[in-house]
Amino acid sequence: MGRNGMFGSFQGFDAFGKTMEDVKIKTRTGALLTFISLSIILTSVMxxxxxxxxIHLEPSIIVDRSRGEKLVIDFDIEFPRVPCYLxxxxxxxxxxxxxTEFEHQVTKTRMNKDGNVISKVQGSQLKGDVERANLNQDPNYCGSCYGAPPPESGCCNSCEEVRQAYGRKGWSFSDPEGIEQCVEEGxxxxxxxxxxxxxxIDGHIRVNKVIGNLHFSPGRSFQNNMMQMLELVPYLRDKNHHDFGHIVHKFRFGGDMTKAEELTVLPKEQRWRDKLGLRDPLQGMKAHTEVSNYMFQYxxxxVSTNFISLNGEEIPSHQYSVTQYERDLRTGNAPGKDAHGHMTSHGMMGVPGVFFNYEIxxxxxxxxxxxxxxxxxxTSTCAIVGGVLTVASLVDSFIFSSSKRLKKKSEDSFRGPSGKIL
Incomplete structure (x- = not known):
């Protein structure tokens, strides 16, 4: 085998053929293409x-496998024409x-007609200032329930206990001036x-992470998702106008956290929400009505939403969508035509108030x-460099070969049939 036999065969695989320096042809067009190619490469690589x-944010959707968790509803809602006691x-x-009772979690602020603050109340119950009145009664005092079934204690020692006893009996509590306890409480x-x-009213409450509703209503608490009209007597018979027009300053869902966790997690959560442009759809919501017997439903x-940073820190949050529905209760549940002329009816009597029905x-x-x-x-950098140079070489080769053909045709046009220059 010759000296270069084996290596000579191997050299046939060389994909980078070389040319002698003295046979290279350099053109102005090639120089221009080189400058353009370098500019494109530098810009693309930068x-x-x-x-x-x-940092990119990559969204994904998975099945929520959490169990037994609690949600915290954080709210701040203003009712310009409903007094706090109602x-x-x-x-x-x-x-x-x-x-029905929320200790040290919710604050009610009394406001005058102009929206100025009169006083704030933070108590264990949200059924009105009357229920928190302290009576100077004899220790052995046992108030009458006026024929209604008494509570477990056997006595109705406050106006509210009389109201509740009347409710259990199905009686209307329409004459508090004739009740001793109510008179003493003023x-x-x-x-x-x-x-x-x-x-x-503002604050936060913990709820189960299941379908439910939060509602603001006049009078005593709801039972079986309904409220007896007898409990609305002070609201509907008042000579002053009351209605549940409202302004939602804040309404959002959050995870169940300790105070220490809130101090560290909530600011981070807000930064994430601002970065993504997430906004609570009810924030700033204004609803108006001139009708007392009117119901707002949301x-x-x-949707549970988690944010995971580059360092692996996970921040829990929630976002929600909302649909609004309003209903004038003056017609009861009798069939009637809606705005589109369709006959509609309601399966149950509604109740004045604001209802937030949430589904997880x-x-x-x-x-x-x-x-x-x-x-x-x-990899991207190599692809950019290789791709730009390859395309540039193809363009340069095309321009060079085209110019040679044009030059040859031009020379042939100056030669006669004998090949001599004319």
């Missing part, structure tokens, strides 16, 4: 580097749990004093911070 350093807050869910005087006031679809989505949205790997950046 953009690729910026993209490599940029306003009740209740929470019910599909499991049958009914919350129940009617306080009603008259606050008749022209409004109320702003149907909310709550079985899906969870996860936003994950991601950054491109260095290998991806390196």
């Amino acid at each position: 953009l690729e580097f910026i993209d490599y350093r940029r 306003l009740s807050l209740d929470v019910m869910d599909i499991s049958g749990e009914h919350q 129940w009617m005087d306080k009603m008259k004093e606050q008749n022209e006031e409004g109320c702003r 149907f909310l679809k709550v 989505s079985p899906m969870k949205v996860i936003h994950t911070e991601e950054r491109q790997s260095f290998a991806h950046f390196l």
Whole structure:
């Protein structure tokens, strides 16, 4: 075998053929294409580097597998024409749990006609200032329930206990001036004093992570998702105008956290929400009516949303969509025509108030911070350099060969049939 036999055969695989320096042809067009190619390569590589350093948010959807969790509803709602003594807050869910008392979680603010603050009340119950009155009674005092079934204690020692006893009996509580306990508490005087006031209620409550509703209503608490009209007597018979027009300053859902966790997690959650442009759809919502016997309903679809940063820190949050529905209760549940001329009827009597009916989505949205790997950046850079140079070489080859053909045709046109230049 010759000296270069084996290596000579191997050289046949060389994909990078070389040319002698003295046979290379350099043109102005090639120089221009080289300059353009370098500019494109530098610009593209710089953009690729910026993209490599940029943090991307990658959304994904999974099934929410959490169990036994609690939700926190954070709210701040103003009722300009409902006094605080008439306003009740209740929470019910599909499991049958009914919350009516909230200790140190909710504040009611009395407001005058001009929207100025009169006073704030933070108590264990949200059924009115009358219920928190302290009576100077004899220790052995046992108030009458006036023929209604008494509570477990056997006595009705407050105006509210008499009201509840009347409710259990199905009687209308329409004459508090004839009730000793109500007279001693100054129940009617306080009603008259606050008749022209409004109320702003804010705070947070823990609820089960199931279908439920939170509602603001006049009078005593709801039972079986309904409220007897007898409980609305002070609201509907008042000579002053009351209605449940309202302004929602804040209404959002959050995870169940301790105070220490709230201090660290909530600011981070807000930064995430601002980054993604997430906004609570009910925030700033204004609803107006001139009708006292009027019901507002909001149907909310709550979706758990988690944010995962580059360092693996996970921040829980929630977002929701909402559909609004309003109903004038003056016609009861009798059939009537809607705005489109269709006959509609209601299966149950409504109740004046504001209802937030929430439903929990079985899906969870996860936003994950991601950054491109260095290998991806390196691969993209090589692709940019190789691609630009390859295209530039093809363009240069096409221009060079075209110019040669044109030059040859031009020379042939100056030669005669004998090949001599004319």
